[in-house]
Amino acid sequence: MxxxxxxxxxxxxxxxxxxxxxxxxxxxxxxxxxxxxxxxxxxxxxxxxxxxxxxxxxxxxxxxxxxxxxxxxxxxxxxxxxxxxxxxxxxxxxxxxxxxxxxxxxxxxxxxxxxxxxIMIADTPDIEGVAVRLTAAGVSHGGVHAIQRPVETSAGTRMEPARYLEISDPDLPVGRVPEGRIGFAQNATAKALEDLPHTEHPNGATGLVECVLCVADSALPELEGRYGTYFGAARDGQVRRFERANVSVVAASALAGLLPGERPAALPAFVAYAVSVRDLATTQELLNDNDVPIIRTGPGEVFVPADAALGASIIFRQDDDGRAA
Incomplete structure (x- = not known):
């Protein structure tokens, strides 16, 4: 699974x-x-x-x-x-x-x-297989949809085909679950990921590496079971990490230990995402120069509080291929 x-x-x-x-x-x-x-x-x-x-x-x-x-x-x-x-x-x-x-x-x-x-969408190489798997597990979803999304390339804007599937809660409007919108997407071709000119960022960001969901303590067992069905088993610990999807789930009582000073605006809620960076020290220098508040959570990680980032904590994490700050 x-x-x-x-x-x-x-x-x-x-x-x-x-x-x-x-x-x-x-x-x-x-x-x-x-x-x-x-x-x-x-x-x-x-x-x-x-x-x-x-x-x-x-x-x-x-x-x-x-x-x-x-x-x-x-x-x-x-x-x-x-x-x-x-x-x-x-x-x-x-x-x-x-x-x-x-x-x-x-x-x-x-x-x-x-x-x-x-919104949290997982990547898959087999969207049809995901649909079959979820249906067999009794998970409600809206089926596979084909879309065209605008992609900026070196030759201008082109419409790139992709396919997606949204998970639904039967008690909520279509495409909704309590924490928001979650699902899976499959890019039509590898070329869609290769021909993008906007992959260089002044802060040195190299990739989206984690999304963090906060839930009420009492809801953690149900959520862990649900996400296990979606994404596979979680790694045990105070923070449940669904590593295949790069999604972490934390109980509200433990959020301060993960992101000091942060409080969820609602429960359940996606409260943060993390990006890897080439050189955390350089990233910190840019954020400091731009008067962006940051909080250090370890030798290889800092985050910008949600109050300073329009409601979402943004974690900057040293890339494994880089050097520790």
Whole structure:
């Protein structure tokens, strides 16, 4: 169980203001491409208009962090935003708008809980196999969907095919579980990961290496069983680590031991993610120069508190191939 999981595909940080988020992430030392937003007509033959959500990806060689904001109206679009016209036959327009509207409603409901992390997607080489495995285990999900996502390359923006599956809680809206949105994704080709120009970051970040979920102490056994079904067995300890998916689960009473001073905005909640860096000392120097508060948790790790990073603690961890700080 869980042999079809290759770590994290991406995490999603839902923000209220995309311009503010881009500025903050650049202050944190990340390369942030201009966000994309879909445009399509409200009726067949009508003018195209912004609709749904705007997003941008902080790319690493094998995965990414996604920044997401709901589009309220054209005047609220980020200043650097790139329109992505969606082509759809007239008879499919209403269905596509309904699907995008449902996704935007989910994002809005997440934001009503708190600004921060609400999306965790695991990477898989076999999305169909995952669907069969989850169904056999009695896990509710929405099936495998094919999408086209905008990818910035050295030759410009291209639409890259991918397939995904979302796990659902029968008692919640489609695509929702208590902690947010979780699932699996499979990139169409390895080329999608190779031809990305935005993989160099001033802070030296080299990859997305962990996502941290905090739950009420009483909910830990149920959560461990559920995630074990999704991702394979956890490593025992105060923090349960589902290593195939690079997901860690911590009880609320133990969070301060993992991230001193941090408190979850709600339970359950994704409270942090970690990126590896080439040289932690250089990363710290950049954060200090940019007046970003950091807290050291060990010789090879520091984190930026959630209050300074729009609701999500961001951990910077020395890359195993680098030197300890």
């Amino acid at each position: 869980g042999d079809d999981v290759n770590g994290l595909h991406h995490v999603g940080h839902i923000v209220r203001d995309m311009d503010q988020a881009m500025q903050r992430y650049r202050q944190l030392g990340f390369t942030v491409p201009a966000p994309a937003y879909p445009v399509l007509p409200s009726v067949a033959g009508g003018p195209a208009e912004p609709f749904g959500v705007a997003n941008t990806h902080l790319h690493f060689p094998g995965n990414f962090v996604e920044l997401v904001a709901v589009i309220d109206d054209a005047s609220g679009m980020p200043g650097e935003a790139r329109p992505i016209p969606l082509q759809v036959p007239d008879d499919k327009l209403a269905g596509l708008r309904a699907a995008i509207q449902a996704a935007a409603a989910n994002i809005t409901s997440f934001l009503q809980r708190f600004e921060g992390l609400h």
